[in-house]
Amino acid sequence: MYSQDEINSAVSAGVLAPEAADKLRAHVVSIRERPVTDEEHFRFVSSFNDIFVSIGVVILLFAVAAIGQAIGTAAFAVDPNDFGGNSRFVRQESAEIMFGAALAAATAWLLAEFFTRKRRMALPSIILLLAFVAGLLFTSLGLAATIAGPDNIGSGSGYLIAAFASGSGLIAAGGAWLHWRRFGVPITIAAGAGALAIFAIMLVVSVLASATSLNGDTLILPLVFLSGMAIFMLAMRWDMSDRERQTRRSDVAFWLHLLAAPMIAHPLFHWLGVTDGQDIGVGAAAGALAVYVAMGLVALAIDRRALLVSALAYVLVTLASLFDRFGAVELNVALTALVIGSALLTLSAFWTPIRRVVVEQLPATMRSRLPAAGVPLTA
Known part of the structure; x- marks a missing residue:
């Protein structure tokens, strides 16, 4: 393939x-x-060798991370009989995270020089990129916690922790940019965007939590939603640069959509009460289904299925609650699976004609920016 x-x-x-x-x-x-644009191609595995190499990569990264943790333990050795050295124990744990993550990130970069740059193997490249960016994130977090110590973090309350997380997100985003320039793995842009989202969210939380009486927890979901919308717009920018989906830009957009979708879906369904763990009222259920239909229309228009997949769990919970409320207690799970499964298979089978109908309703200027659907661009 x-x-x-x-x-x-x-x-x-x-x-x-x-x-x-x-x-x-x-x-x-x-x-x-069906048009090639509707296939939403992206490379994941080209042969079983990708899986074989990926298993080896995961095992090796686990091993070097464990070695790094051992180095951190030795560097901050604590007498087990020193019960008053709680601060020292916390510093030791932070050092273990720092050294383990740093070794894993360095190893991931070195392995990428061969398996990504020379062999162009898809799945190992994805794993190595994620390991590198996550390694940078936890290295900087561990370093900050090791330097500051538990006493300073505790006296600074939650906003200082948020500041550390913000700085770590910025470092991880910078590492993702360097990785993109060197290797060009499509998922790298999404990893960098996610790291920048962490930076922005934690920065706002640290500033507002320290300057106002606002609770940082109440700020998280709105900020996650706004970040998801920003990443969605970035994904659309990449998508519009390759309407025929014949270049790597389409793969970059795919991963950005996959990142943005849950960041958009979770806050929306949380605000509708779907994630509260309680019975969902008829009004909330109707709202949740309306949101899912709206997401479906957007997914059809832009020819991306990530929104539908990311919101699927919330709709399953909503429908199960509705069937339970109207008396189908024993069959609520089966009926929910029947409805959702039938809808998804129908949508998949008739994606192209349904999408054509949806796109036909859009203005010509908007149609000219979306993936081709066999619709004329004249009004």
């Missing part, structure tokens, strides 16, 4: 003529009876 990016590379190298590449894409479209 060859990705669009690899086909484009073959064209650029002169191995494959542009006309032959276009005919190949048209042939695939005719076989599948």
Whole structure:
């Protein structure tokens, strides 16, 4: 199986003529009876060797992280009989996190030089990128906690912890940018955007929590929602630069949508009371279903399924509560699965014609920015 990016590379190298590449894409479209844009391609595994290498990568990263933790333990050795050294114990734990994460991040970068830069292996590249960015995040968090110590953190209350998290997010975002410049893995932009979201959210929380009487917990969800919307707009920017979805930009947009979707969905359904763990009223259930339908229309318009998938669990809970409320106690789970499963399979089978109907209702200027759906651009 060859990705669009690899086909484009073959064209650029002169191995494959542009006309032959276009005919190949048209042939695939005719076989599948749907536009290539509707397939939402992205490379995850190209062979079983990807899985084989990924298992080895995970084991090796686990090993070096454990070695790093042992180094941190040795560097901040604590006498087990020193019951008054609680501060020392906390510093030791922070040092373990710092050294373990730092070694894992360094190892992930070195492995990426071979498996990503030379071999271009998809799944190992994703794992190595995530390990590198997460390693930077926890390294900076562990370093800050080790330097500050538990006493200073405690006296600074929650806003100082939020400030540490904010700085760590910025460092992780910078590392993601360097990784993108070196290796160009599509998921890197999403990882960097997530790190920047952590930076922005924790920065606002640390500033407002220290300057006002606002509770940081009440700020988190609105900030997560706004960050999700910002990442969604960034994803659309990448999507609009590749309407035919034939380059790596489409893969970048895919991962950004996958990140933005839960950040948008969770606050919305939380505010509707779906996540409270209590019985959902009819009004709240109707609101939740209306939100899901709206997300479905957006997903059809932009030709991305991430919104539908991310909100699926909330809709399952909502429908199960409704069936339970109206007396179908024993069958509420089965009926919920039947309704949702049938709806998703129907939508998948008729995605292209349904999407065409939705896109036809949009203004021509908006249609010209969305993935092609066989709809004329004239009003």
